[in-house]
Amino acid sequence: MKLSKTIIAHRYGSALFALAKEKDVRKDLLAELLELKKAVKDEPRLMIFLTSKQISLSTRRSILEKMAISSSELAANLLRMLFDYGRISSLEDIINEYIRLNDIFEETVRATVTTAIPLEEKQKSKLTSAFAKLVGANKVILDEKVDPTVIGGVVLRSDDYVYDGSLKLKIARIRRMLLK
Known part of the structure; x- marks a missing residue:
């Protein structure tokens, strides 16, 4: 029986997180994994190379070993295990x-904030602290996006919450009311 990517991600991610906590390297491993994720995203051909059956196993393994050598023990073991199990x-x-x-x-929440113009640091600080209180988080990490079609105001999205305080939405509401 073949496992879904979601099940694989949950099992390996949970085991890795538990082990990192146990070894007290949770934050260090997080930083390393973020760098690894960025490297994979910046060079999408790397995953194609590592999974290609047209390239010899020894060649693929040598590239993986170069990645593992520059990694911590946990990250290196993860890379090797995933490669060995074809995952x-x-x-x-x-x-x-x-x-x-x-x-x-x-207790961190990640959210995307969309505005018509870039936010100033003071605005970001107020927004993150207000949102943190609203959702009961210790910390909010904002991913900023600029979209001129918002016209004004803010659209804030996290996994569980959407707040649309954009001028675009307000204009659309007024328009619907006028058309009734």
């Missing part, structure tokens, strides 16, 4: 699961 293509999903578990542990 290296799930690496990014496993990293995402580790990040999710770490966010729960640290």
